[in-house]
Amino acid sequence: MVIIEPVWKILYITIIIKRGQGPCQVPAGDFPGEPQPRIAVHLRVNRYALRLTISKRNLSTHTVFFHAIMTVMIYAVSERRTLYMLSFLIIGSGYRSEYYGRIAMKYPELFRAMFLCRSEAKAAMITAHTGVCATTDHAEALSFSPDFVVVAVDKEHVADVTEEWVLRGFPVVAETPVGSSVEKLRRIWRLQEERDAKIVCCEQYHRNPLLAAGFADLADGLMGRPLNGYLSFAHDYHAASLIRRMLMTGSEEYVLRGERRTGHVSETDSRTCAYYDGHTTAEVRDLIHITFASGKTAVYDFAPPQYRSFIRSRHLTVRCERGEWSDRIEYYLDEENIPRKKMLEPLIPKRYRLLDTQALRDIRRTWAPELQPDTQEDEYAIATMLLDMKDYIAGGETPYPLWEALEDALFSILLEEAVKKPWQEIVPPRMPWHI
Numbered sequence: 001m002v003i004i005e006p007v008w009k010i011l012y013i014t015i016i017i018k019r020g021q022g023p024c025q026v027p028a029g030d031f032p033g034e035p036q037p038r039i040a041v042h043l044r045v046n047r048y049a050l051r052l053t054i055s056k057r058n059l060s061t062h063t064v065f066f067h068a069i070m071t072v073m074i075y076a077v078s079e080r081r082t083l084y085m086l087s088f089l090i091i092g093s094g095y096r097s098e099y100y101g102r103i104a105m106k107y108p109e110l111f112r113a114m115f116l117c118r119s120e121a122k123a124a125m126i127t128a129h130t131g132v133c134a135t136t137d138h139a140e141a142l143s144f145s146p147d148f149v150v151v152a153v154d155k156e157h158v159a160d161v162t163e164e165w166v167l168r169g170f171p172v173v174a175e176t177p178v179g180s181s182v183e184k185l186r187r188i189w190r191l192q193e194e195r196d197a198k199i200v201c202c203e204q205y206h207r208n209p210l211l212a213a214g215f216a217d218l219a220d221g222l223m224g225r226p227l228n229g230y231l232s233f234a235h236d237y238h239a240a241s242l243i244r245r246m247l248m249t250g251s252e253e254y255v256l257r258g259e260r261r262t263g264h265v266s267e268t269d270s271r272t273c274a275y276y277d278g279h280t281t282a283e284v285r286d287l288i289h290i291t292f293a294s295g296k297t298a299v300y301d302f303a304p305p306q307y308r309s310f311i312r313s314r315h316l317t318v319r320c321e322r323g324e325w326s327d328r329i330e331y332y333l334d335e336e337n338i339p340r341k342k343m344l345e346p347l348i349p350k351r352y353r354l355l356d357t358q359a360l361r362d363i364r365r366t367w368a369p370e371l372q373p374d375t376q377e378d379e380y381a382i383a384t385m386l387l388d389m390k391d392y393i394a395g396g397e398t399p400y401p402l403w404e405a406l407e408d409a410l411f412s413i414l415l416e417e418a419v420k421k422p423w424q425e426i427v428p429p430r431m432p433w434h435i
Contacts, residue, residue: 086390087112088173089146091161093122095271096175097152101130103383107355111386116141148173148389159184162199166191171198171393173386177237177409182429185406189433192402200389200398201405203241204381205234208373209346214325215245216347223323223332230317232301233371239300240411241404246318247296251403251435256426258288260419269308281305286419314371327371352384403433
């Protein structure tokens with residue numbers, strides 16, 4: 001709600017933004033001290049519903065209407081806000097689905113959301129956790145009129161639920177991985193090829209502000225041509241996306257081999273709380289060597305406890321012809337071949353500055369020697385993808401090419417095959433999206 005009261009006491013305007021229908025609707029109501037209106041102006045701009053209640057004194061109706069519209073326009077421009085909101089329906093009620101709900105609440109001027117859950121208990125839980133309304137009724141969910149659907153269910157069912165909503169006619173943002181079997185990956189590709197479906201996999205790690213800065217320097221050639229890399233930062237399908245960008249290999253063919261080792265590590269943190277009792281948990285570590293057709297190589301080395309641990313770190317190294325990117329430091333030769341060193345700073349491109357928050361600014365102001373992404377940065381990275389859906393729906397470029405998402409998922413499947421056949425060479429099958 002915004003109440004604008006000019007100094008000369010001629011015009012009073014109350015703007016109500018409705019966030020949906022039924023239980024999701026923000027009630028209009030009467031506000032204390034609000035003058036009784038003599039004119040009510042109702043506007044609908046795209047998916048915004050605006051109600052202007054205007055009280056006038058000795059002004060013509062046309063004059064009041066003109067002032068009302070001009071006031072709204074000036075306010076929108078001065079606050080750099082857009083009258084177009086993206087609305088999305090979130091399918092699922094698990095941990096990852098909550099990210100999308102929090103994002104909608106964090107940026108209410110940009111997004112509006114609703115959850116579709118399987119049970120009333122899950123709907124109540126997700127609303128309590130995120131503040132976003134939830135329903136179990138498909139008809140109510142459809143009446144929300146989402147611009148796109150977010151599929152945030154368990155990975156075994158992502159492809160099936162994605163297909164369901166594509167066939168309903170909606171663009172889909174699917175959680176990672178987009179498919180859990182080769183056949184499901186083929187099905188998802190056919191949906192795009194045969195039905196021109198708009199499917200985006202929400203692979204966000206490369207949009208993390210710190211990693212985005214490093215990838216920008218790689219693309220600019222600061223350190224020369226990348227040769228090999230080491231990644232101990234994220235698990236399988238996320239790692240595939242990052243390695244492709246680290247070595248700039250695109251759709252190059254590759255082979256992989258490796259092994260899985262199980263040990264134990266003291267558990268110090270989790271999604272819900274920290275631990276201080278010294279108990280241990282299994283540490284299942286995968287070590288995979290990848291060789292690309294160009295001769296570039298990468299080593300993938302990861303165990304799940306690295307995501308949340310006070311005694312396990314995360315690392316990324318890219319060795320190039322004229323330098324090296326190691327975690328938060330870049331080493332390179334300048335134009336006069338003088339060795340230089342650069343500390344990476346988080347990068348928020350101009351396009352996404354409207355997503356900047358106090359929490360993100362605090363992160364940028366804080367010096368940290370480790371490469372350890374913050375949850376706030378993770379939510380920002382996902383939000384950039386949701387924001388890019390606006391252009392994609394309108395016919396622009398996809399936020400993340402489907403072939404990349406399918407290749408990420410395929411790598412995950414092949415990784416499981418590789419660790420079952422220690423150090424035997426695994427050759428990826430030819431897939432329909434391979435050029």
